[in-house]
Amino acid sequence: MKISGSGMVIEALQKEGVKVMYGYPGGAIMNVYDEIYKYKFKHILTRHEQAAIHAADGYARASGEVGVAIVTSGPGFTNAITGLATAYTDSVPMVVISGQVPITMIGTDAFQEIDAVGISRPCVKHNYLVKDVKDLPRILKEAFYIARSGRPGPVHVDIPKDVSAQIGMFEYPQEISLKTYKPHTKGSLKQIKKAIEAISRAKKPILYLGGGIINSGASDLVREFAKLTGIPAVETLMARGVLGDKNPLLLGMLGMHGNYASNMAMSEADLMIALGPRFDDRVTGRLDEFAKHAKIIHVDIDPSSIGKLVDIDYPIVGDLSNVVTQMLDLAKDKINPVDYEGWRALLKRYDEIHPLGYDNNSDKLKPQWVIQRVGEILGEKAVISTDVGQHQMWTAQFYPFSYPRQFITSGGLGTMGFGFPAAMGAAEAKPDKVSINITGDGSILMNIQELMTSVEHKIPVINIILNNNYLGMVRQWQTFFYDKRYAETDLSTQPDFVKLSESFGGIGYRVETKEEFDKALQDAIKQKKVAMIDVVVDRLENVLPMVPAGGTLYNMMLEYKDQS
Amino acid sequence: MNEIRKVISVIVINEDGVLSRISGLFAGRGYNIESLTVAPIPESEYSRFTIVTNGSPRVLEQITKQLHKLIPTYKVIETQDVVEKEMALVKIPLEGNLSGLDAILKGYNGIVANSTTDSLILMAVDDSNRISNFLKIIKKFKPTEIVRGGSVSMEK
Numbered sequence: 001m002k003i004s005g006s007g008m009v010i011e012a013l014q015k016e017g018v019k020v021m022y023g024y025p026g027g028a029i030m031n032v033y034d035e036i037y038k039y040k041f042k043h044i045l046t047r048h049e050q051a052a053i054h055a056a057d058g059y060a061r062a063s064g065e066v067g068v069a070i071v072t073s074g075p076g077f078t079n080a081i082t083g084l085a086t087a088y089t090d091s092v093p094m095v096v097i098s099g100q101v102p103i104t105m106i107g108t109d110a111f112q113e114i115d116a117v118g119i120s121r122p123c124v125k126h127n128y129l130v131k132d133v134k135d136l137p138r139i140l141k142e143a144f145y146i147a148r149s150g151r152p153g154p155v156h157v158d159i160p161k162d163v164s165a166q167i168g169m170f171e172y173p174q175e176i177s178l179k180t181y182k183p184h185t186k187g188s189l190k191q192i193k194k195a196i197e198a199i200s201r202a203k204k205p206i207l208y209l210g211g212g213i214i215n216s217g218a219s220d221l222v223r224e225f226a227k228l229t230g231i232p233a234v235e236t237l238m239a240r241g242v243l244g245d246k247n248p249l250l251l252g253m254l255g256m257h258g259n260y261a262s263n264m265a266m267s268e269a270d271l272m273i274a275l276g277p278r279f280d281d282r283v284t285g286r287l288d289e290f291a292k293h294a295k296i297i298h299v300d301i302d303p304s305s306i307g308k309l310v311d312i313d314y315p316i317v318g319d320l321s322n323v324v325t326q327m328l329d330l331a332k333d334k335i336n337p338v339d340y341e342g343w344r345a346l347l348k349r350y351d352e353i354h355p356l357g358y359d360n361n362s363d364k365l366k367p368q369w370v371i372q373r374v375g376e377i378l379g380e381k382a383v384i385s386t387d388v389g390q391h392q393m394w395t396a397q398f399y400p401f402s403y404p405r406q407f408i409t410s411g412g413l414g415t416m417g418f419g420f421p422a423a424m425g426a427a428e429a430k431p432d433k434v435s436i437n438i439t440g441d442g443s444i445l446m447n448i449q450e451l452m453t454s455v456e457h458k459i460p461v462i463n464i465i466l467n468n469n470y471l472g473m474v475r476q477w478q479t480f481f482y483d484k485r486y487a488e489t490d491l492s493t494q495p496d497f498v499k500l501s502e503s504f505g506g507i508g509y510r511v512e513t514k515e516e517f518d519k520a521l522q523d524a525i526k527q528k529k530v531a532m533i534d535v536v537v538d539r540l541e542n543v544l545p546m547v548p549a550g551g552t553l554y555n556m557m558l559e560y561k562d563q564s
Numbered sequence: 565m566n567e568i569r570k571v572i573s574v575i576v577i578n579e580d581g582v583l584s585r586i587s588g589l590f591a592g593r594g595y596n597i598e599s600l601t602v603a604p605i606p607e608s609e610y611s612r613f614t615i616v617t618n619g620s621p622r623v624l625e626q627i628t629k630q631l632h633k634l635i636p637t638y639k640v641i642e643t644q645d646v647v648e649k650e651m652a653l654v655k656i657p658l659e660g661n662l663s664g665l666d667a668i669l670k671g672y673n674g675i676v677a678n679s680t681t682d683s684l685i686l687m688a689v690d691d692s693n694r695i696s697n698f699l700k701i702i703k704k705f706k707p708t709e710i711v712r713g714g715s716v717s718m719e720k
Contacts, residue, residue, distance in 0.1 A: 117581060122592045126635040129580065146635060180577055180638045304629035307622070 001171075005133045005164040006031040009097060010039045012140035015172050018068050020044060020059065020428055022052040026072025027112055029099030031164040044428070044457055047449035049076050051421035053083020053096060054447070058425025060092050061408045062383055064217065066147050067094040067425065073101055074112030077158075078119065082415060084154050085123040089412030090238065091215055093152035095143045096124075102162035103131060116158045125153030130160065133168035141173045150183030151302040152215055183301060187318030187326065195273075195297045195314045196330040202271035202295075204343045205231045208254070211238025211411070212276020212300060216320035219404040222275060223247070225324055230337025232347055234262040236277050238411045241401035251347060252356065255283040256547045257393040260354035260556060261347050263547065266291050267554040274298040276320050279309045280412065281549075289552040299323050354545070354558055356397055364538040367391060367466040370517060371398040374436060374464065377521060383426045383433045385409065387419035387443030390472035393543045395438045417446030423461040424454060434462065434525055441467040441491055444532075451504035454530035462524045462531045465497060468539045476542050480560070497534040506530040569598070569618045571648055571717050573641040574631050578604050578611040582636050586613060589634065595619060595627050599650075599692075599714030610638060614716045616692070645720050650692045651713035653677065655685050656705040665705065672698040683708070 003011065009032050013021065020042045025033045036043050046052040049071045056067030067087075071080045077098045087094050101110040117127045126146050128139045136159070143155040199205055213222050219242045226233055226249045233243055234254040243250040254262040266272070272294040277283065284290040287309060297314040298306050306315045316323055358368040371394050374382065384399055385408040386392040392409055401407050408426055410418040419437040427435035444465050454461055466472075471489040478486050498508030507529050509520035517535060524531040545556035576582050583602060590597050598616040605612050617627060632640045658681070665686075669675060672695070674688035688698050692715050699710060 118584065121581075121585060121588055131580070178635070181635050302633070304626065304633050308626055 001169070002167055003170050004031065004035070005130075005136050005159065005166050005168065006035040008133070008136045008168070008170050009140065009159070009164070010035045010041055011170055012137065012172060013041065013068060016066065016144045018066070021068040021070055022046055022055040022059075022425070023070035024049050024052055024072065024076060026076045026099065028073035028101055028161045029070060029076070029097075029164075031161060032070065032097070032099070032159070044424075044453065046421065046453045048447065049079035050083050050417065051447050051450050051453070053080050053094070054086065054415075054418050054421035055425040056094055056096070057083060057087045057092050057418075058385060058408055058422030059429045060087075060094055060425070061422070062405055062426035063429035064405065065093075065429075066144055067092070068097070069094065070097045072099045072112065073116065074114050076112075077114060077116045081119060081123055084120055084156065086410050086413045086415045086418060087154040088123050088125065090410065091152050091211065092154065093147040094154040095147050096154055096156050098156065098158050099164070100129070100158045100160040103160045104162065106160065117156065120156045123154075124156045127156040127158065129158045130163050133163050133166035136163065136168070137170055137172050141176055142178065145176045145178075146181065150181075151212075151305075184303070184317045185301065185319040185322055187299065187316045187323035189326065191314060191316045192323060192326050193330060195316060196327060196334055198271060198295060198297060198314060199229070199231075199273065199331070200334045203339075204269045205271040205273060205340065206265050206269040206294070207231050207233035208266070208272050208274040208277055209233055209235045209239040209242050210275060210277025211236065213239055213242050213320055214404045216276065216301070218275075218320040218324050221321060221324040221328065225328055225331065228328065228337070229331055229335045230340050230344065231273065232265060232340070232344055234258070234265060236280070236283055236411075237396050237409065239277070240396055240407045241404045244402045245400035246402065251351065253396050254553070255280075256285070256549070257397065257543050257545065258547075258553070259351070259356045259397070260545060260558065261351035263545070263553040263556055264350050265347050267293075267552075269294045272296045275324070276300055278305050284309070285547045285551050285553045289554075358541070362538065365512065365514065365517070365536060367468070367535075367537040367541055368394050368398050369514070370464065370466060370535055370537065371395050371438060373514070373517060374438070374521065375400040377518070378434055378436070378525075380406070381434055382406075382436045383408065383430050385419045385423035385426055385435070385437045387437070387439040387446075388414045388416045389440045389443060390468075390476065390541075390543050391438050391440045391443075391466045393473075394466070416443040419443060420447050420450050420461065420463060423463075424450060424459045427459050427461055435460065437461055437463045439463055439465055440472055441465055441469060441494060442471040448500070451501060451506050451530060455505040458529070460528040460530060462521070462533065464521075464533045465535060466537050467494075467497075467534050468537050468541070469494065470539060473543070479540075479542070480546075480557075481548070497532045501530070501532040506532065508532045508534065510534045510536070512536045567618045567620065568624060569616065570624050570642070571644065571646060571715060572615045572617060572628065572631065573717055574613040574615065574637060575605070575610050575639040575641070576613065576634070577609055577636040577638065579636055582611065585634050585636065586615075586631070589630055590617075590627075593626075593630065595623065599712070601714040601716050614714070616715050641719060643719055646717040647720060648692060648715050648717040649689055650695045650715045651687065651689045652695050652699060653685055653687055653711040654699070654702050654707045655683050655709040656702070656707050658682050658684055662705065668698070668701055674698070
């Protein structure tokens with residue numbers, strides 16, 4: 001079939017099973033938009049390119065499918081970069097298509113020209129500048145394959161305007177094999193056997209669960225492995241929901257704002273079984289003190305993730321679904337959960353001594369209560385997105401996540417403004433769930449224009465603003481480490497969020513008490529419209545425990561008493 | 565940790581932007597490049613990079629893994645059992661006493677590559693550290709310009 005380059009884009013998207021794309025048109029991408037119009041392809045017009053990428057990202061994280069976004073050249077593309085970097089850091093599969101000035105004009109500083117592949121190179125898994133329409137079907141096929149295979153990530157395809165106009169043969173490859181790209185998916189059996197031997201010898205093993213489990217779809221297998229072996233577990237921010245909140249083996253989240261038992265378990269363990277984490281500095285604290293008594297098994301599909309920061313005793317490169325299946329087989333006769341009874345009892349004791357908590361008797365509304373309350377009211381019926389800051393950490397600590405892909409958050413890059421558009425994508429991916437964005441009064445204003453998108457496309461995202469009139473996390477660091485010099489973190493000058501939402505055609509609530517919050521949330525769920533619940537919370541609440549940056553996990557700040 | 569010098573060869577698909585993928589990787593992650601040479605491999609779709617770098621063992625392992633992670637990378641060769649050679653060109657003025665030049669050139673596989681009425685261009689091909697020595701010794705002829713080619717290597 002002979003069609004234009006633009007037609008090829010839409011044909012390829014259909015062949016890849018793409019149901020929706022997010023984007024924003026402009027000069028260099030108009031040819032493709034013309035085909036979107038003719039094909040009636042489902043497209044959601046965000047009001048900023050950054051939001052288009054985050055929405056596709058949220059869709060991908062919630063569904064496990066490849067998210068797709070489309071933008072124009074120049075400023076359209078530079079706006080997309082934060083979104084690409086966010087997805088790359090968190091290993092989210094996406095294909096982002098950008099328009100480019102015609103090939104004949106590349107290099108002439110043409111209108112809206114920028115070296116897009118040059119800019120995106122460090123922010124994506126791979127990228128392409130399409131120079132001939134005959135390469136386009138193959139490139140699109142490769143882009144989807146690379147995005148979803150191995151360690152997933154975003155792939156960027158830059159299409160000059162004359163290429164999208166060119167007519168060419170469209171034959172979409174069925175199969176694909178790249179000579180230079182072959183992810184290792186099967187773990188070495190020899191290594192896995194050694195790892196199981198090490199587990200059977202360990203007295204205090206700990207499962208360190210990372211986001212790779214969710215990417216691999218291995219949560220059920222990991223739950224089974226934990227149950228079979230009786231080994232207690234900690235989750236990273238990206239792994240929340242893997243074991244499920246009610247799992248007795250789950251100690252909680254570890255790291256800078258991890259709970260006491262999780263961080264102590266890591267510090268005292270004699271064997272760490274790391275499944276798909278990446279030893280982020282927000283998890284490890286000071287590296288030479290991190291889990292220093294533990295031998296380490298590390299399973300990851302990305303060889304460069306293994307041994308990057310910490311020496312690994314038992315490296316296993318492979319897809320977690322395959323490796324954990326093999327581990328289960330071998331563990332059956334080798335590992336007895338009774339062996340770890342004392343270890344589990346000790347960790348339980350730690351949790352009893354210093355549980356996660358907050359002062360719920362205060363007359364001020366506590367942000368942690370709000371999150372717990374959303375959990376009580378919606379529980380598994382919600383898919384939860386967040387922005388970045390205190391509210392994000394409280395959500396990770398206090399929401400009862402019960403399944404993978406329930407929690408959508410910018411972990412690695414820490415992108416404020418991510419939550420609202422990501423929640424729009426999650427709403428599209430999971431129409432039977434309530435899409436909640438828990439956010440702060442700082443973050444929400446970074447993509448506030450998406451109220452318009454949500455109103456136009458009837459996307460019922462409920463934004464819960466934990467409003468403390470501060471850029472809260474930075475304010476907390478200023479309190480602890482900068483002698484309360486609150487440089488540029490007081491956000492007392494604010495819009496009326498209720499009127500703001502209403503002016504776009506959404507709904508808004510301002511609440512100051514528990515009763516008002518309950519009423520507002522119930523009403524927003526019922527109305528099925530984009531909503532803002534502006535919750536006035538205790539201004540000076542801190543996220544605790546806290547391991548100061550570069551500190552050791554076992555030296556947690558458990559409480560903060562204001563001396564002044 | 566001790567810094568170790570390492571020669572890494574990378575075979576990549578010879579396509580647009582591949583040089584910038586590799587140099588960008590080194591720049592972005594703060595790895596050192598002592599020298600980098602690249603040319604297409606004859607009668608193939610590949611190019612060969614020879615990169616001389618240095619770093620701690622952990623960093624060197626990461627460099628290898630990160631290079632391998634690039635999609636167009638076919639092979640990363642990190643064996644140190646290689647023949648490594650480098651070329652240098654040196655321009656010296658044709659004035660004063662040039663005695664001893666012949667012996668030095670002989671010692672470093674060197675020749676006179678070009679001569680004009682007022683200058684000579686010398687060329688030497690040898691191990692990289694010997695090229696460094698050559699450039700030290702040749703200083704006494706007051707070179708006006710020096711070009712080092714960067715290492716190329718081949719496994720034994």
